[in-house]
Amino acid sequence: MLRLALKMLFGDTAKYLMLVAGLAVATFLMAQQTAVFCGLMSWTKSTLKNVPAPIWVVEEKVEQVNETNPLLDTDVARVRSVSSVAWASPIYSGIQRVRLENGNFKIIQLIGIDANTLAGAPAKMLQGDLMKLRLPHSVIIDDLGVQRLAKKRGDKVKIGDAFEINDQEARVVGIADAVNSFTGGPYVWTTYERALQYVPAQRKMLQAVICAPREGVSLEQAIADIRKETGLKAFINREASFEEFMSQTPEKPTTNFNVSTVWWYVKNTGIPISFGTTVIIGLLVGMAVSCQTFYSFVLENMRHLGALKAMGASNGTLCLMLIVQAFTVGLIGYGIGLLGTAGFAFGALKNEQPPFYMPEFVPFAVLAVVLGICMLAALLGIWRVSRLEPAMVFRS
Amino acid sequence: MTNDESKQLAARVRGISKSFGDGEARIKVLKGIDLDVRRGDITMLVGPSGCGKTTLISIIAGTLAADEGELNVFGHDLRQMSKAAITRFRAHHIGFIFQAFNLIPTLTCAENVSVPLLIQGLSAHKAEKRAREVLAQVGMADQIKRRPSQLSGGQQQRVAIARALVHEPKLIICDEPTAALDAKNGHVVMELFEHVARGQDRAVLIVTHDNRIFHHANRIAGMDDGQILEVHDVDADHPPPEHLHAPERL
Incomplete structure (x- = not known):
């Protein structure tokens, strides 16, 4: 049934491409903007690196x-x-x-x-x-x-x-x-x-x-x-881990100049807000495009899903089909988005402009967000399918 | 009714009622329906639009719950079964043919036909092998790789028949199987249907408006206003009554 679900997904080329594109753009915006932000923040402490x-x-x-x-x-x-x-x-x-x-x-x-x-x-x-x-x-x-x-x-x-x-x-x-x-x-x-x-x-x-x-x-x-x-x-003056950056509090100020420098820029400039806004826009674009397109994909397939339900497919099977479809486009979109980010990184690192530094957690965090978007999209479909009466298939 | 007679029944419907809506908008669609569907027969439900034919087959197929009455399908009391059990029952014992075929457009004919077997949990390889055999039975052996959009209406209905038969169900439910077909294709499909679907231990229940196919039935039940008004056995000596040809006059 899962193979069938994927064939239904790939067969609807327009919606499939729209879903993948939406998630790829969201992935690119979130990963690239986060990496540029981290790169910019690493530049703020470059003097500490260059004057060891x-x-x-x-x-x-x-x-x-x-x-x-x-x-x-x-x-x-x-x-x-x-x-x-x-x-x-x-x-x-x-x-x-x-x-x-x-x-x-x-x-x-x-x-x-x-x-x-x-x-x-x-x-x-x-x-x-x-x-x-x-x-x-x-x-x-x-x-x-x-x-x-x-x-x-x-x-x-x-x-x-x-x-x-x-x-x-x-x-x-x-x-x-x-x-x-x-x-x-x-x-x-x-x-x-x-x-x-x-x-x-x-x-x-x-x-x-x-x-x-x-x-x-x-x-x-x-x-x-x-x-x-x-x-x-x-x-x-030493390299700080992500945990060390996050453990800084007003009650317990850091003794690491790298951490102190980065936090000063985070607190005293509009840089995090600017990049954060773009990351949130990426998230919202991904969410809006994916949820809307996937929901419309489910609605268009409602007659077929109803037929499957009438033929004895359980709600669990249909939900699993929707989850597989949503997560498949999620992973493909994520892969393309990350590939785009890698292309951007290649150019940025070659030209040393703009700043680019992607901490290890960023790809995993973006993957979690993308899969969260897909889960939300799947839940919308699941909500609809679980309310579907199999008898509706007889209504012309 | 004797035990032997009961064993010959595919579906036994007694006093089935069904209403839709609430309060003043509540409409009683079925009003105490009694019907016997015999094994080995093709039974047709005829009647004007809105008389409750589709609601009745939905209840017999287990896709809709009745408000009251008794419903026994091949020895299973559907009114006493849980939703999950009815879903499993449908997967194993009911075959469906829909007015609009309801073939999944992105799947090939073989894949479409294999769907009921996949629902039962059979592997894709085995399901498609069996699907090819059934497609050959309905004369579609050379079309197995095609998608529904590449087929004519008659061919699509043949694929739908193959899908309804592939898991060897005991009861086949058809909703206006020839409504989307011209007279010639409708006749071909019914001939085929009579040939491959009718079986000693299998029953076929068809809802139709198409009086051109009445002579394929063994039994015709005339419905109106949520009730079964008459039931006729049909054979070479007893053709369908003339008044059934104009269902609005039932």
Whole structure:
């Protein structure tokens, strides 16, 4: 009977395609928008990824890495003086504009790191030599900057090319692999002292201190000691699981800078509402199209379902047929939608635009939602079929 | 009635009544119907539109519950059986032929015919094998892969007959089997029907307006206003009474 149910479904090509298309669009919208949202959120903490350090120390009111309040230069020494800290280095991080050789201006994310230790330097160099960062006017750019900072569209920045930051020369000595910044500007690393020369002077310029705990001291213990002894806010910098993101509460604020940064964007920007709206639209479109089309499919087949009922098919058998039909289109639509999302992901990851990151739970969550839509559609049909009198089949 | 006579009955209907609607809108459609449907016979129910023929066959087929009366079909007291038991009874003992054929358009002829066997739980392979045999009996062996839309009305009704016979039911219920067919096809279908459907242990109950097929019946029951007014045995020596040819004059 289930094979028969599928033949009835596939035989009605127009409705079958409409159902599959509705569910595929819903799947695509929900999966793609969620992944773009997660990708965008991962970009908000890209500085933490691109300036690898186990602990970030910032001013006590700071909640996220892209909006730091300046510290006193002496705060580096104060952090170093904490007994559980092995080393500490200053960091400058800020948005600046560069002037290209062709006269165009571009936004960059300027990172200044300690010239002696090079702590906070990019983890993976694609070209060039990190040590040359100590040479005068030297900068390292990320792979996005290779295209963005080129003289003209289609060109690529090579090692030895130069541009200006605040009318001062910046010569590329290396290219690094990096995560894109939230603002879309490429990352540019230089030494801390040179960064202060590039940037218009202010009384306090230090944005953060990065440090690591002594051997045998846990990260949690180290940040607790730093907070206690300096009064500054210390955060752990490590990848967070979905559970860690969700376990953050106002009563128990996170000590992970990644979690704190993402939550700041969730709470203080319209980004989640914007993406959430699209995801809900995807859900509603899928629900409306699928339920309406499936219900109309059931209504059109009511005469045949009535005949089956008259011939001795039980309500249970007919309900199972409807569930199989609904779930079949659900799985096919989901597969196509996810394939479309994969195609989008392929393009996005290749071009590094737009942001795309799909956590493992997203495909499963979308599958659950799609199957929920299908179950709802099937229930509408089941409701109708269970009320069907087999005798109606004799009415012409 | 003796026990032997009772055993010869396919369906025994006594005092069956049925009403539809509530309150002042309540209409009594069947008013204490008595009818015997004999095994081996083709019994036709004739009468004007709205006289209750379809309601009566729906009750005998177990697709509609009567309000009162007795109903025994092949020894089963349908009035005492649960809904699930009646559904199982229909699946095993009743074959249906509908006015509009009710073939599923997306299935082939063989698949359509195999439906009653699939409902009984037979495997698709065995069901289709049996369906092909029955389609051959009704002269449709070369059409098994075709869909209903690719067949003429007469051919579709042959497929419907095959579907009604495939699970070897004891009672075949037909609702206006020739209404959608022209005279020639109607005659061919009834000839075929008489040839393959009639059996010693099987009864055929037909509701029809089509007086061209009355001579295929062994018995004709004339109905009007929810009652059976007359029952005639028909054979070569006793043709259907003339007045039945104009049912509105019953």
